Amino acid sequence: MIDPVFLDTPLYRCEALEPGLGCAVSIKLETANPVRSFKGRGTELVASLLAGNGSRAAVCASAGNLGQALAWSGRGRGLDVTVVASRHATVAKLDRIRALGARLELVDGDHELARERAADIARHDGIRLVEDSLDIETCEGAATIGLELVDAAPSFDAVLIALGGGAMATGVGHVVKALAPDVEVICVQPLGAPAMTHSWRRRRVVTTDSADTIADGVAGRCPIPAVLDDLLLVADDAVLVKEESIIAGMRMLLDHAGLVVEPSAALGVAAILEDRDRFAGRHVVSIVCGSNVDVDAYHRWVGAAAI
Incomplete structure (x- = not known):
C-alpha cells in the first residue's frame, strides 16, 4: 500500500562521522523521497x-x-x-x-x-x-523503517530516534524490540521541548506551557496518552539534548556526510555528541528523518560559509 518511492531508503555506514563521534555510525536516510521526510x-x-x-x-x-x-x-x-x-x-x-x-x-x-x-x-x-502518532497507520508506516533496519544492517547496538509525537519512536521501537531485542532503542528530544521525555521518565503524561527549540518537527507540548503507553513498552531510554548540540550535529552531517538536514534529523548525532562515553566502541544507527529546512535559518545556524 506504500508507494515504493518511500521504501528501502539508503542505509549506510558513514565512516567520515566516526572520528568526531567516537563510535561506528550508520545513517538511515529518510530524506531521499519526494516529501523529504519519513x-x-x-x-x-x-x-x-x-x-x-x-x-x-x-x-x-x-x-x-x-x-x-x-x-x-x-x-x-x-x-x-x-x-x-x-x-x-x-x-x-x-x-x-x-x-x-x-x-x-x-x-x-x-x-x-x-x-x-x-x-x-x-x-x-x-x-x-x-492525527499523527495517535492514528495507528502513521505508526505502522514508520515501523517499516524498523523492518528495513533489521533486514539490512548486519548488526547494530543502538538506534537513535527523534522523538516528537511518537509515531516513529513507537513504530520503529516495536519492530526492533520484536525482531532485534538486544538493540537499545533510544529516543532523543530537544531540551526546549521535553514533554514526551518527561512523560516517559515519570510514566504519566506531562505537558509543558511552551516549547522553545529550532527543531520544530518535534516541538509538541501535550503528549497523547495512548502514544505514551506504547512508548513505555518499547523505549529503553529517552534523552534531552541542547540546542547547540543540535546545531553541531547539523554541521557535522553537512561537513562529513554532505547532508543538509532539518534540526529534528540531527537529534541522534546530538545525543552522541553529548555522551560520547556511552556510545564509545558501539555501532549506532541514527535515523535522519527530514530535510525540509528554511534556507535562511539554516545559514544562520550552520553558517553560510559552510555551504
Whole structure:
C-alpha cells in the first residue's frame, strides 16, 4: 500500500562521522523521497485506506512534514486534503504544502492550537481527522523503517530516534524490540521541548506551557496518552539534548556526510555528541528523518560559509 518511492531508503555506514563521534555510525536516510521526510510512509497507508473506503477528504494538523506527506499521498488518490499549521511554521514547508495542492489554513498559535483547529474542521465537515502518532497507520508506516533496519544492517547496538509525537519512536521501537531485542532503542528530544521525555521518565503524561527549540518537527507540548503507553513498552531510554548540540550535529552531517538536514534529523548525532562515553566502541544507527529546512535559518545556524 506504500508507494515504493518511500521504501528501502539508503542505509549506510558513514565512516567520515566516526572520528568526531567516537563510535561506528550508520545513517538511515529518510530524506531521499519526494516529501523529504519519513512521514510519507504513514500517509501512504492512511490515504490508501481512505480511498479504498470511498472517503474523499481528510484534515490534519502539521508542523510541516506530515502536511506535505498527506498532501502528496492524497493528491495521488484524488483526496481533498486540508492542512492546519501555525503561522510561524517553516515557510519552505508551508510553500510545499500549497504546491502539492492541499488547502492550507494557518492559526495564530503553536502546533497544539493547530491540532484543536483541525479537530474542529473534521467535526464540522464530517471528514477524517488524521492525527499523527495517535492514528495507528502513521505508526505502522514508520515501523517499516524498523523492518528495513533489521533486514539490512548486519548488526547494530543502538538506534537513535527523534522523538516528537511518537509515531516513529513507537513504530520503529516495536519492530526492533520484536525482531532485534538486544538493540537499545533510544529516543532523543530537544531540551526546549521535553514533554514526551518527561512523560516517559515519570510514566504519566506531562505537558509543558511552551516549547522553545529550532527543531520544530518535534516541538509538541501535550503528549497523547495512548502514544505514551506504547512508548513505555518499547523505549529503553529517552534523552534531552541542547540546542547547540543540535546545531553541531547539523554541521557535522553537512561537513562529513554532505547532508543538509532539518534540526529534528540531527537529534541522534546530538545525543552522541553529548555522551560520547556511552556510545564509545558501539555501532549506532541514527535515523535522519527530514530535510525540509528554511534556507535562511539554516545559514544562520550552520553558517553560510559552510555551504
